[in-house]
Amino acid sequence: MAKKSVLIIGNLAREHALGWKLKQSSKVGKIYFAPGNVGTGFIGKNTGIDALDIKSLIQFAKTHDIYLTVAGPDNALAAGVVDAFKKEKMKIFGPTKDAAQIESSKVFSKQLMKEEGIPTATFKKFTDASKAKKYVLKQGLPIVIKASGLALGKGVVIAKTMDEATNIIDDILVKKVFGNAGDEIIIEEFLEGKEISIHAFCDGKTVSMFPVGRDHKAIFEGNRGPNTGGMGTLAPVPGFDTAFLEEIKRTIVLPALNGMKKKGIIFTGCLYPGLILTKHGPKVLEFNSRFGDPEMESYMRILETDIFDILEACADGTLSQLEIKWKKQTACCIVLASDGYPGAYKKGEIINGLEKYDGKNNIVVFHFGTKIENETIVTNGGRVLGITATGKTLDETLDKAYSAIGPHGIHFTGMQYRKDIGRV
Ligand SMILES: Nc1ncnc2c1ncn2[C@@H]1O[C@H](COP(=O)(O)OP(=O)(O)O)[C@@H](O)[C@H]1O
Ligand SMILES: [Mg+2]
Known part of the structure; x- marks a missing residue:
């Protein structure tokens, strides 16, 4: 062939x-x-x-x-x-485009969850800033304010003071800092718990769940500081069995797909709900309509089945004929970021040590923002590289990945990364 x-x-x-x-x-x-x-x-x-x-x-x-x-x-x-x-x-x-609304419109997504009884934070949508502020006063703090549309991961604020709430409402609805993505906002209940990433291959009829993943979004260790595009991932996360995944499929993934079907929308591709594990059970923070980043960097290291077959089956609607297998291993991805990220950062720092890990030692390096300058690879973005490793145990996997980072491995001036990926 x-x-x-x-x-x-x-x-x-x-x-x-x-x-x-x-x-x-x-x-x-x-x-x-x-x-x-x-x-x-x-x-x-x-x-x-x-x-x-x-x-x-x-x-x-x-x-x-x-x-x-x-x-x-x-x-x-x-x-x-x-x-x-x-x-x-x-x-x-x-x-x-219609199906991708589950991510591109938080209003669409929250309404869908309400209609289908999918567990999520209680919410209300607003287009009017003064009504939104009155609602915050009535609900109390902390509270979560979200631009409805795509905002490069910057459209969500957890407001701890009334000033913060007022400012973000004005920024989104009045000053339009996110343009049309901020025509509507969602104000929702603040939830507490650890977060996990769920991914499911979907062909319009059949669903196949990935192992549970975790993305560490905050810039600093202990999940402190502002959120980023993701500082590292682990998959599978220990402690979740197939019964848990079945339950998530039954209560979250299938209801979302069926809810869309009722509206005449068939979702195919990867459905990726972000969950928070509250003391009242898992709740959906949001749905994404694509693969997670940096989750994919870990997932691809432990997927056994030919990804071409899976992608084709999802596009063709033949997923039921394919058994998707995952290796009995753990994978992690440690993101190396530039000094200052997620704020302003410098570019053009020489990246040392890459030649040592060209797929060797079980380390695979994936690129975000890099550039070739005078035949040398230099930094060219906030997130620069994703260092991935696999192993039989969590410790082995993380030790391996971290051993590739630093003065004897991959490094550049101003490099920052979290040392607690997979641990918190
Ligand atoms: N209701 C909530 N309670 C607590 N934290 C939240 C809530 N909604 C969102 N967050 C936090 O904000 C992050 C981003 O929110 P999310 O809805 O995933 O938006 P996006 O990924 O589109 O920026 C979440 O990963 C979570 O850490
Ligand atoms: Mg998110």
């Missing part, structure tokens, strides 16, 4: 990890990335095409005999990249 060409849309370490896994498939030939990054350039070809330039993506797929396209970024899904490919009868993994 002739090998198939695949196009992966996106430029994060998530897409690098997906490409790394796809490259191991005997069925896959050429792998292209749009736009791609330095890391993806080592395993396939970067097209440089922007993830939102749907016309050029389709043109490229047609002229390069692309068999399957994988749509990664939330904004590309919300812009209708999947709808556009489907209209051209081209195979693509990911949800349509």
